[in-house]
Amino acid sequence: MRIKQSAVAGIFYPDNADELALIVSQLLAKNPQQGCMPVAIQVPHAGLIYSGGIAARAYNRIRRYLNSISRIVILGPAHRVPLQGMAVMDAGLWQTPLGQxxxxxxxxxALISEGRVSVNDMAHAQEHCxxxxxxxxxxxxxxxxxxxxLVGQTPLSSVSALIGRVLKEPGVLVVIxxxxxxxxxxxxxxxxDRATLQQxxxxxxxxxxxxxxxCYALNGLLAYASDHGLKAENLGYCNSGDTAGDKSSVVGYSSYAFY
Incomplete structure (x- = not known):
């Protein structure tokens, strides 16, 4: 069974297991969130010191429901490799400092055989999101x-259909x-960002x-949500200027629950 090795430990988050566990635990403790069980959540993907607090709000939202979640399908953009369509990886385990x-x-x-995704290990190799x-x-x-x-330039209908397909399986949570x-x-x-949040x-x-x-993954979820009567609940927003970055050039972060 192939093991996908961590690509960004020591860059986006600590490569020391004890330090990483402490930081994530502190982020969760400082960003409580309660509410109904979501069908999907949206989370940011910067370094933990920048966007970890906003991400923690979404993960706290699902915390009390973990016993009913057996599969988590995570969709995000390919930052390093140009990508058409949607790509999975050929691996059975994913290694981080906290284990596999x-x-x-x-x-x-099943998704490969249905022609919904293809295997592209190169796109996944150094991706952080x-x-x-x-x-x-x-x-x-x-x-x-x-x-x-990983979701590259993909028709809206294809992403929405993929989300609908995986949500037919028991115990699935979608993470954008x-x-x-x-x-x-x-x-x-x-x-x-205020305008984007309104959208x-x-x-x-x-x-x-x-x-x-x-946006390709996010728009696909929004289309699915619209078609199935889901509500979007904003759980938090900030940008890197609010956390650990310079205010002259910032990146925005949000988290959402869809239910």
């Missing part, structure tokens, strides 16, 4: 298998990994790559 995460090969193989979600899941200690999917605007001034980012709130599927790097 089981990947859902059964559902992965999915990997930075794993320490939260490991600290929460959910007995979940993970299915990581996306940051918001990139590299604007603090005040300008707030204006841009998410209203399930508007016309979010652009300039508004959210994970």
């Amino acid at each position: 995460v089981q990947l859902d090969n059964v559902l992965t193989d 999915l990997e930075v979600q794993l320490p939260f899941l490991q600290v929460l200690d959910g007995e979940c298998r993970v299915l990581p999917v 990994s996306s940051d918001l605007s990139h590299f604007h001034s603090y005040s300008e980012a707030n204006l841009i 998410i709130n209203s399930l508007n599927v016309e979010i652009t790559p300039q508004q959210a790097c994970g």
